[in-house]
Amino acid sequence: MSSSTPIVAQRDDTAHGDGTSPRRIAIIGAGISGIATAAHILQHNKHRHQFEVTVFERSDFVGGVWEYDERHPLEPGYPNDVPPAANPLPVSSSSQERPRPAYKGLKNNVPTSLMYSSLQAWPEGTEEFVDRELIAKYIRDLADSTRARDHVVLNTSVESISKHRNGEADGQTHEAGDHARNGDSIYRGKWTFDAVVVASGHYHIPRLPELPGLQAWRDAYPGSVSHAKGYRTPDRFPGSNVLIIGSSASSHDIAKELSQAGKTVYVSSRGGQWDIGAPEPAIKVGEILEFAAPAPAAAAAGGDAAAEDSRPKSRTVRLKDGTLLHDIDHVILATGYLTSYPFLGPRLQDPAVPAGQAGDEIVVTRDGLLTHNLHRDIWYIPDPSLAFVGVVFHTSTFSMFDFQAAVVARVLAGFAQLPAREEMREEY
Numbered sequence: 001m002s003s004s005t006p007i008v009a010q011r012d013d014t015a016h017g018d019g020t021s022p023r024r025i026a027i028i029g030a031g032i033s034g035i036a037t038a039a040h041i042l043q044h045n046k047h048r049h050q051f052e053v054t055v056f057e058r059s060d061f062v063g064g065v066w067e068y069d070e071r072h073p074l075e076p077g078y079p080n081d082v083p084p085a086a087n088p089l090p091v092s093s094s095s096q097e098r099p100r101p102a103y104k105g106l107k108n109n110v111p112t113s114l115m116y117s118s119l120q121a122w123p124e125g126t127e128e129f130v131d132r133e134l135i136a137k138y139i140r141d142l143a144d145s146t147r148a149r150d151h152v153v154l155n156t157s158v159e160s161i162s163k164h165r166n167g168e169a170d171g172q173t174h175e176a177g178d179h180a181r182n183g184d185s186i187y188r189g190k191w192t193f194d195a196v197v198v199a200s201g202h203y204h205i206p207r208l209p210e211l212p213g214l215q216a217w218r219d220a221y222p223g224s225v226s227h228a229k230g231y232r233t234p235d236r237f238p239g240s241n242v243l244i245i246g247s248s249a250s251s252h253d254i255a256k257e258l259s260q261a262g263k264t265v266y267v268s269s270r271g272g273q274w275d276i277g278a279p280e281p282a283i284k285v286g287e288i289l290e291f292a293a294p295a296p297a298a299a300a301a302g303g304d305a306a307a308e309d310s311r312p313k314s315r316t317v318r319l320k321d322g323t324l325l326h327d328i329d330h331v332i333l334a335t336g337y338l339t340s341y342p343f344l345g346p347r348l349q350d351p352a353v354p355a356g357q358a359g360d361e362i363v364v365t366r367d368g369l370l371t372h373n374l375h376r377d378i379w380y381i382p383d384p385s386l387a388f389v390g391v392v393f394h395t396s397t398f399s400m401f402d403f404q405a406a407v408v409a410r411v412l413a414g415f416a417q418l419p420a421r422e423e424m425r426e427e428y
Contacts, residue, residue, distance in 0.1 A: 031064020
């Protein structure tokens with residue numbers, strides 16, 4: 001995408017009519033993206049603007065993915081490499097609060113000096129790399145200091161958003177109170193807004209690519225294959241040999257922790273653009289060819305010596321360079337996540353459509369990696385009353401998301417204008 005069309009910053013004194021009618025803004029998610037967006041919008045209420053802001057958060061806390069939960073998420077079916085067309089979970093209290101991907105030893109991998117909101121500095125003396133507890137506290141403190149927390153509705157999961165014919169954006173949610181988390185009841189509600197900001201992040205649905213032989217392993221060795229989202233601490237992995245597939249930040253962290261706990265760790269990588277290698281003493285290996293078929297139970301119990309010699313050793317993995325990895329006790333797929341906003345409905349999220357055929361409306365396609373039809377990765381081009389904060393990857397997350405939030409707030413307040421849709425489309 002080119003960057004030739006700027007967002008022109010200017011004040012629009014007619015944006016809110018007589019200035020007495022508040023504009024209703026819905027924000028989905030109370031992590032750093034959602035809290036920063038709410039905080040920046042609320043800054044404009046200190047002047048003449050009157051925004052009504054509602055932040056929907058499906059869990060019972062503010063802080064997003066940095067909040068630690070010792071529970072393990074359910075593993076999705078295998079393979080899982082296509083986003084859902086609609087909300088895949090039943091409407092029940094069990095779907096309200098799903099464990100987040102934070103592991104106990106998680107730290108930031110972007111220095112705090114580059115990872116902050118313009119509305120709040122880190123406490124003096126904060127180190128460049130800190131534990132997840134301090135990062136979650138930073139988000140909570142930002143919510144408190146800007147009064148964004150006052151606008152958060154917890155235990156509330158957005159089911160769908162749709163556009164009224166009269167031009168208003170309608171968000172329908174089901175709301176669960178304290179009793180609902182215990183499975184006693186579910187409450188449904190309907191809200192009407194003038195604009196919706198999606199700030200729900202990307203770390204929800206594990207991406208599990210299909211690898212030759214891995215399904216047979218999952219069946220033969222229950223519990224031996226999991227996604228990195230379920231990793232919490234090294235002591236949850238019995239045995240001594242662990243294979244991690246993928247070479248991103250989470251892979252690096254998990255490999256380091258497991259190696260320090262005395263495990264032999266192999267990190268398999270395809271050598272892609274974002275490959276960050278393996279920390280010592282973990283062993284970096286090449287791309288996987290296949291998981292060798294599990295030995296039949298009958299052959300394992302007996303048989304002639306020739307058959308025993310020809311049978312692959314227990315839990316063997318073949319690499320494309322011919323290397324064999326034997327006696328692998330556990331496989332961790334650090335293979336990323338699927339981009340998914342199931343509440344957008346099938347018109348904007350359609351897993352039947354290839355990425356190259358997204359057209360002019362679809363946001364999420366079969367690949368589950370890109371978000372389509374967004375101007376500057378924020379504004380939905382066909383209708384900018386729908387915006388996104390936090391969809392970009394490989395960036396200084398907090399600072400970038402805070403900048404996006406500030407831009408959204410200025411446009412909504414009339415201090416900046418978007419280009420015409422035709423210009424946004426041409427630039428996209």
